[in-house]
Amino acid sequence: MTRMPSADRRRQLTEAAIRAMTRDGVAGTTTRSVTAEAGVSLSVFHYCFDSKQALLESVIATITEHSVAVVKEAIRPRATLRETVRAGFQAYWDHVGANPGEHMLTYELTQYALRHPGFEQLARRQYELYLAAYTELLEHLRREAGFELRIPAEVLARYLAAMTDGLTLNLLVLGGEGAAEILDMIADHVAGLALDQG
Structure with a gap:
């Protein structure tokens, strides 16, 4: 070896x-x-x-890193903030479509952690990682696309994590039908929460 x-x-x-x-x-x-x-x-x-707990925490962190890397690559500045946001969500959507098992695993890890005594903090850690990832992506967008948020970044990060949970389950359960309209609506909404300084 x-x-x-x-x-x-x-x-x-x-x-x-x-x-x-x-x-x-x-x-x-x-x-x-x-x-x-x-x-x-x-x-x-x-x-x-x-311990198995240490392994599961590493699994959660790594899966989160996979998604963040894909989105961060996609959100380089475009003509408008909306187009930049839309590209990020498209990249995430494509990642879920290409790796459904990995994304299903995130939900299974949450349920496993909540149902097994002594592992509950892993579910909390999982969502703390999601919030940190969104905060990092928002900071990346602020630097690269130059905008200020109308609401605190922590609040928007939590909202985006909750919204992404629903988006992911929607794709896993119903498939990609209507993706363009859903992603357009999300991009409009998220861009509307920011003040473009470009």
Whole structure:
């Protein structure tokens, strides 16, 4: 087995856990199945993670990072703030469509955490990560597109996280029909909450 820095090994195990949990569910995924997926020994897992809870937190953070990276790339400044916002939501929508299992896993992780004593704080951490991600994206938009919010960023971040939950479930359950109209409406609404300084 190739020696690898522990941060890289944790990333390898986390990505393997995402694949295993997407395929087998959270409850059906064991440390053994994660190590088999990653092609490493069980001792490597225990060197990198001290508990299943630590692994789940890493999974939640990594899935959030996947979505944020896609959206951040898409929201480079365009002619109008609305077009920039629309591009970000289109990128997110496309990511959900291309990775439905990963996005279904986020809901399963929330339910798992809320239903298993001792894991409840993972659901809270999950949503704190969502709020931090939206706050980061709003700051990125402010810097890149030059706008001020009409409402506090923390309030808008929480609203966007709640709205994105619904948007994601809508796509997972009903499919992509009517996507353009939904995304147009969201872009109009979100852009209307900002003052474009461009």
